[in-house]
Amino acid sequence: MNLSVKRQPTEEKGQPEYHLFSETGTLLLRADLQGLAAGGNADRVIRFVRPDNNLLATMKFVAPPAERENQKRDVDFVLVQDYAVYAIISRHTRPGSEGLGGLDLYYTLEAEGDTWLALPESDPAGAFALYNRVPAGIGTYHRLTELDLPPSVGRVLPGAATGDFQIELPARRWRQANLVLLAFVVLLRVLNRSA
Numbered sequence: 001m002n003l004s005v006k007r008q009p010t011e012e013k014g015q016p017e018y019h020l021f022s023e024t025g026t027l028l029l030r031a032d033l034q035g036l037a038a039g040g041n042a043d044r045v046i047r048f049v050r051p052d053n054n055l056l057a058t059m060k061f062v063a064p065p066a067e068r069e070n071q072k073r074d075v076d077f078v079l080v081q082d083y084a085v086y087a088i089i090s091r092h093t094r095p096g097s098e099g100l101g102g103l104d105l106y107y108t109l110e111a112e113g114d115t116w117l118a119l120p121e122s123d124p125a126g127a128f129a130l131y132n133r134v135p136a137g138i139g140t141y142h143r144l145t146e147l148d149l150p151p152s153v154g155r156v157l158p159g160a161a162t163g164d165f166q167i168e169l170p171a172r173r174w175r176q177a178n179l180v181l182l183a184f185v186v187l188l189r190v191l192n193r194s195a
Contacts, residue, residue, distance in 0.1 A: 003167040057081040087111035126158040
Protein backbone atom coordinates (compact mmCIF):
# COMPACT_ATOMS: atom_id res chain seq x y z
CA MET A 1 0.00 0.00 0.00
CA ASN A 2 1.40 3.37 -1.00
CA LEU A 3 0.00 6.43 0.70
CA SER A 4 0.83 10.11 0.52
CA VAL A 5 0.52 12.84 3.12
CA LYS A 6 0.17 16.41 1.91
CA ARG A 7 0.44 19.56 3.98
CA GLN A 8 -2.55 21.84 3.31
CA PRO A 9 -2.22 25.46 4.43
CA THR A 10 -5.40 26.95 5.86
CA GLU A 11 -5.49 30.74 5.80
CA GLU A 12 -8.57 31.15 7.96
CA LYS A 13 -7.38 28.76 10.69
CA GLY A 14 -3.69 29.67 10.88
CA GLN A 15 -2.44 26.10 11.42
CA PRO A 16 -2.00 23.74 8.46
CA GLU A 17 -3.87 20.49 8.04
CA TYR A 18 -2.35 17.24 6.86
CA HIS A 19 -4.31 15.09 4.41
CA LEU A 20 -3.71 11.37 3.87
CA PHE A 21 -4.39 10.11 0.33
CA SER A 22 -4.58 6.61 -1.15
CA GLU A 23 -2.56 5.52 -4.20
CA THR A 24 -5.43 6.64 -6.42
CA GLY A 25 -5.59 10.11 -4.85
CA THR A 26 -8.66 9.49 -2.67
CA LEU A 27 -8.72 11.49 0.56
CA LEU A 28 -8.72 9.02 3.47
CA LEU A 29 -8.11 11.14 6.61
CA ARG A 30 -7.35 14.67 7.74
CA ALA A 31 -5.29 15.80 10.71
CA ASP A 32 -6.51 19.10 12.16
CA LEU A 33 -3.79 20.90 14.11
CA GLN A 34 -5.93 23.80 15.34
CA GLY A 35 -5.79 22.43 18.89
CA LEU A 36 -2.03 23.05 18.97
CA ALA A 37 -2.67 26.78 19.08
CA ALA A 38 -4.29 26.41 22.53
CA GLY A 39 -2.59 28.17 25.40
CA GLY A 40 -1.46 25.44 27.79
CA ASN A 41 -0.09 21.95 27.28
CA ALA A 42 -3.27 20.46 28.76
CA ASP A 43 -5.47 21.61 25.89
CA ARG A 44 -3.19 20.88 22.94
CA VAL A 45 -5.00 18.24 20.88
CA ILE A 46 -4.61 17.02 17.31
CA ARG A 47 -7.90 15.84 15.78
CA PHE A 48 -8.08 13.12 13.11
CA VAL A 49 -11.24 13.30 11.03
CA ARG A 50 -12.69 11.37 8.12
CA PRO A 51 -13.37 13.14 4.79
CA ASP A 52 -17.00 13.66 5.91
CA ASN A 53 -15.70 15.62 8.97
CA ASN A 54 -16.66 12.90 11.45
CA LEU A 55 -14.14 12.61 14.27
CA LEU A 56 -12.13 9.38 14.19
CA ALA A 57 -9.55 9.95 16.95
CA THR A 58 -7.64 12.53 18.96
CA MET A 59 -4.07 12.76 20.16
CA LYS A 60 -2.98 14.98 23.02
CA PHE A 61 0.25 16.76 22.18
CA VAL A 62 2.77 17.05 24.99
CA ALA A 63 5.98 18.90 24.26
CA PRO A 64 9.10 16.77 24.79
CA PRO A 65 11.01 17.38 28.04
CA ALA A 66 13.55 20.18 28.04
CA GLU A 67 16.97 19.41 26.64
CA ARG A 68 19.27 18.08 29.34
CA GLU A 69 22.75 16.88 28.63
CA ASN A 70 23.31 13.09 28.73
CA GLN A 71 19.77 12.24 29.83
CA LYS A 72 17.21 10.09 28.04
CA ARG A 73 14.20 12.09 26.90
CA ASP A 74 11.25 9.88 26.00
CA VAL A 75 7.72 11.07 25.41
CA ASP A 76 4.54 9.13 24.60
CA PHE A 77 1.71 10.33 22.38
CA VAL A 78 -1.59 8.50 22.86
CA LEU A 79 -4.15 8.06 20.07
CA VAL A 80 -7.63 7.84 21.57
CA GLN A 81 -10.47 6.35 19.53
CA ASP A 82 -13.97 5.76 20.90
CA TYR A 83 -12.87 6.82 24.42
CA ALA A 84 -10.15 4.15 24.56
CA VAL A 85 -6.43 4.10 23.83
CA TYR A 86 -5.94 2.70 20.34
CA ALA A 87 -2.23 3.35 19.79
CA ILE A 88 0.83 4.83 21.48
CA ILE A 89 3.59 6.50 19.50
CA SER A 90 6.75 7.00 21.56
CA ARG A 91 9.69 9.23 20.72
CA HIS A 92 12.94 8.02 22.27
CA THR A 93 16.00 10.28 22.36
CA ARG A 94 19.34 9.30 23.80
CA PRO A 95 22.11 11.91 23.95
CA GLY A 96 25.62 10.64 23.47
CA SER A 97 24.80 8.31 20.58
CA GLU A 98 24.89 10.94 17.85
CA GLY A 99 26.98 10.70 14.75
CA LEU A 100 27.20 8.28 11.88
CA GLY A 101 25.28 5.17 12.73
CA GLY A 102 24.26 6.49 16.13
CA LEU A 103 21.04 5.47 17.82
CA ASP A 104 20.19 8.86 19.31
CA LEU A 105 16.58 9.05 18.05
CA TYR A 106 13.99 6.41 17.25
CA TYR A 107 10.25 5.91 17.51
CA THR A 108 8.07 2.98 18.54
CA LEU A 109 4.49 2.59 17.32
CA GLU A 110 2.23 0.33 19.39
CA ALA A 111 -1.23 -0.74 18.24
CA GLU A 112 -3.38 -3.85 18.50
CA GLY A 113 -0.77 -5.76 20.50
CA ASP A 114 2.07 -5.14 18.02
CA THR A 115 5.03 -2.83 18.47
CA TRP A 116 6.87 -1.44 15.48
CA LEU A 117 10.18 0.38 15.30
CA ALA A 118 10.80 3.49 13.16
CA LEU A 119 14.48 4.29 12.61
CA PRO A 120 15.77 7.35 10.77
CA GLU A 121 17.59 6.75 7.50
CA SER A 122 20.38 8.93 6.18
CA ASP A 123 19.33 8.67 2.52
CA PRO A 124 17.18 10.51 1.86
CA ALA A 125 17.38 12.81 4.87
CA GLY A 126 14.16 12.79 6.86
CA ALA A 127 13.23 9.22 5.87
CA PHE A 128 12.33 6.47 8.34
CA ALA A 129 12.47 2.69 7.93
CA LEU A 130 9.64 0.72 9.57
CA TYR A 131 10.26 -2.64 11.26
CA ASN A 132 7.55 -4.92 12.62
CA ARG A 133 9.71 -5.96 15.56
CA VAL A 134 11.66 -4.01 18.17
CA PRO A 135 14.96 -5.69 19.07
CA ALA A 136 15.19 -6.76 22.71
CA GLY A 137 17.18 -4.33 24.82
CA ILE A 138 17.24 -1.60 22.17
CA GLY A 139 17.84 1.00 24.88
CA THR A 140 21.23 -0.53 25.69
CA TYR A 141 22.71 -0.17 22.19
CA HIS A 142 24.52 2.92 20.94
CA ARG A 143 24.99 2.11 17.24
CA LEU A 144 22.59 0.87 14.60
CA THR A 145 25.13 -1.70 13.45
CA GLU A 146 24.85 -3.43 16.85
CA LEU A 147 21.15 -4.15 16.38
CA ASP A 148 19.87 -7.46 15.03
CA LEU A 149 17.23 -5.95 12.76
CA PRO A 150 14.82 -7.89 10.56
CA PRO A 151 14.26 -6.58 7.01
CA SER A 152 12.19 -3.40 7.05
CA VAL A 153 8.49 -3.74 6.20
CA GLY A 154 8.04 -0.20 4.95
CA ARG A 155 9.34 3.34 4.71
CA VAL A 156 8.21 6.88 5.38
CA LEU A 157 9.87 9.21 2.86
CA PRO A 158 9.87 12.99 2.58
CA GLY A 159 7.92 14.21 -0.46
CA ALA A 160 8.86 16.75 -3.08
CA ALA A 161 7.11 19.66 -1.32
CA THR A 162 7.80 20.81 2.24
CA GLY A 163 5.56 18.93 4.65
CA ASP A 164 4.69 16.15 2.21
CA PHE A 165 5.51 12.48 2.79
CA GLN A 166 5.21 9.18 0.92
CA ILE A 167 4.45 6.01 2.87
CA GLU A 168 5.40 2.61 1.46
CA LEU A 169 3.93 -0.40 3.24
CA PRO A 170 3.30 -3.78 1.57
CA ALA A 171 -0.05 -4.48 3.22
CA ARG A 172 -2.32 -3.26 5.98
CA ARG A 173 -0.82 -4.37 9.26
CA TRP A 174 -3.33 -2.81 11.64
CA ARG A 175 -7.06 -2.25 11.40
CA GLN A 176 -6.40 1.51 11.51
CA ALA A 177 -2.97 1.61 9.84
CA ASN A 178 -3.92 4.84 8.06
CA LEU A 179 -4.60 6.56 11.37
CA VAL A 180 -1.36 5.43 13.02
CA LEU A 181 0.78 6.38 10.01
CA LEU A 182 -0.83 9.81 9.61
CA ALA A 183 -0.34 10.47 13.34
CA PHE A 184 3.33 9.44 13.03
CA VAL A 185 3.94 11.79 10.08
CA VAL A 186 2.19 14.68 11.83
CA LEU A 187 4.38 14.13 14.91
CA LEU A 188 7.50 14.16 12.74
CA ARG A 189 6.50 17.55 11.37
CA VAL A 190 5.37 19.09 14.66
CA LEU A 191 8.35 17.82 16.68
CA ASN A 192 10.72 19.24 14.10
CA ARG A 193 9.00 22.61 14.54
CA SER A 194 8.19 22.74 10.85
CA ALA A 195 4.44 22.16 10.96
